[in-house]
Amino acid sequence: MRTRPRTGLQIDGFTLGEQLHKGGFATIWEVTHPLHRTPMVMKVPTILDGYDGPTIVGFEVEQMIMPRLSGPHVPRVIGTGDFAVMPYIVTERIPGESLLRRFRSPPHSLPEVMDLSARMASAVHELHRQHVIHLDLKPDNFLERPDGTLVLIDYGLSRHDQLPDLLAEEFTIPMGTFPYIAPEQLLHQRDDLRSDIFALGAMIYELATGRMPFGQPEKLKAVRKRLWRDPEPPRALRPEIPPALQEIILRALEVDPARRYQSAAQLLFDLQHPDQVKLTSRARKLTRDGWRRVFRRWRQMRGLRQFAAPPPTTGAQIDHAPIIMVAVDLSPEMEALAGRLRRSAARMLVIEPDARLACVNVIKTARIGIDQTVDEFGTNLHVARLVALKAWAQGLDLDDGRLTFAVLEGPDPGTAILDYARTAQADHILMGARGHSTTRRYLGSVSSQVVAEATCNVTVIRVPPAAAEAAEPAAEHASRAG
């Protein structure tokens, strides 16, 4: 019979210390290894006697996916063992606990809700960028590093779009955690990153209200209710929740994935810019839908086999809904350039209809000392720029508040643009470059700095030297790998 884990057991150079956690499907042990100084833990699946399919396949999936992941939001894998002796995965030990305790101790202040939600969305987007849909997001599966970075664990139900999906046809029962599982997962769809958006929505709902949006159903039949029954609006439970936050939560919790946020980055963007969230009937509702609407939805959903399939890969799904940042220069002599920039943005929206456009303008401030204009006219200047930016965007039609505006300030416009792009997880920066005149050289260097330092795609628009507005704009494409 195979080896069981116990304190003192030695395997492949690892020595097991004390047991840290005992869950339904696995035990977690502290381990040491003479070649590894870093604190580590070993996860050992608890295999029931006989053939324990789900646990074994879940463990196989983790063994396939986890070594492929990298970055601060995933635990680093140090070693794995197969079923011949004892199956295990050794990872770095994250010094911190899961979000479970935080979730179980409401109420949370609204700034805390926004901050934690944004950090969760950020971690999930990073996972999606690495081709993985988690499919079992819940407070227990987020660990928090001392610096506040969230780490996602437990990939037993996950799907990597570049690896075989061992779970695809294995089990007939939908897998996931009932309070957070997305409607399409109940229909056996495992290829949609928007399932993670739904789970995030359920978690943000819980953080904000102290209640789970769909309770804690125990039977699958009760879980399926979320296909037609809407949750209590968060503001009905906690009136001080701002309409924007309710809009964000209920949009993430839309039954049809097509009506949710199309990427975690887009959800993150709204959490970072609640003042720019376009409010719809979702933000206004204070009661659950009436029985007529619910009945109508029940009739629709009852026979539903599948929701419309998303693009085939996680990467394609993210590409399908990019965040495009447009840095607009509003000075009067740059009107021709601003016009070209708008037309380029409009063309991008034709290609990527689910894109969201973040329009920014930078107010250059003095590097040293106090800006003279800031105190007296600062606010006015800011508002004036915002008005001008909105005027620039006239004709760019985007519904659902997918067009946002920001006026940034900083002594160094290039750095301000780069910082904003990084925080907003922008996929693409679109900006203009001034001509080659030497007097403008210092401004031209803004675009070259952005091209050189950005981690996303950058497209630079120029007015041709002849300055003939009739000619096709010359676009200079520069891409840098992320």
Next chain:
Amino acid sequence: MRIRNVPAKEAGPTDPDGAGKREGKMMRLAVLTDIHANRDALAAVLADVAQRGVDRIAVLGDIVGYGPDPEWCLDRVMVLAGQGALVVKGNHDHAIARPDVAMNPSARTVIDWTRPRLSAAQAAWLAALPLSLMLDDLLLVHASANDPADWIYVSSEHKALPSFRVSDARVILCGHVHVPALISCDLSGQVRAQRIPMGQPVPLIRSRRWLGVVGSVGQPRDGVPQAGWALLDTARNELTYLRVPYDVGAVAARMRAAGLPEGLARRLEQGE
């Protein structure tokens, strides 16, 4: 070759010169199959193999048949074998010496056209090829591993089951089908076809046994008219299915010029 649990730390060459020990420490194996006398496809694959860098090459049979360049392809594989490549016999190779083997009419036509073009040495070399080769826990064979001389197509989960039964190899690689496939057998004996992420390494996790049907170099039948091959990395324990474009039109034109059956030229162009 070692496939048993090689920790990442030990994966690199152990001798500082990096020379020798090739036999015991094979890391990257290029697996080619069903070349079918397609010179351009073989050349394209070998260029890709050279670019990616491998330690050894394996050819899973059917070097000849269907295509217009049997002499060149056979010469090339014989040179590779002289340099240490592993080669097993396919049914078309077998039919050179055994005209009585059952074949479809167009395959028969081309084998009869091929036979007189080969030298006695080439024919004898083909006839002497083994039906399968075992390296540690890796089995190389042209068709199904159960009774390789029956040339059974491993074209479904069901057809893969006997291979897992007769062999205790952890990884079985075969060809013959001309459509790439990856099939796993889990701890409970459940056999499942897995999706192949083309061009991406698949970890052959050790809790399962694996059967890889490698796509054809010289006559793909999965709708993609590109040469197929696979890269097995035994240190990383990963299998990657790859495709390489080549000038299909030129080969089809040579087939027509040589008077080979029109259906085979069209099949090459369409990859079906």
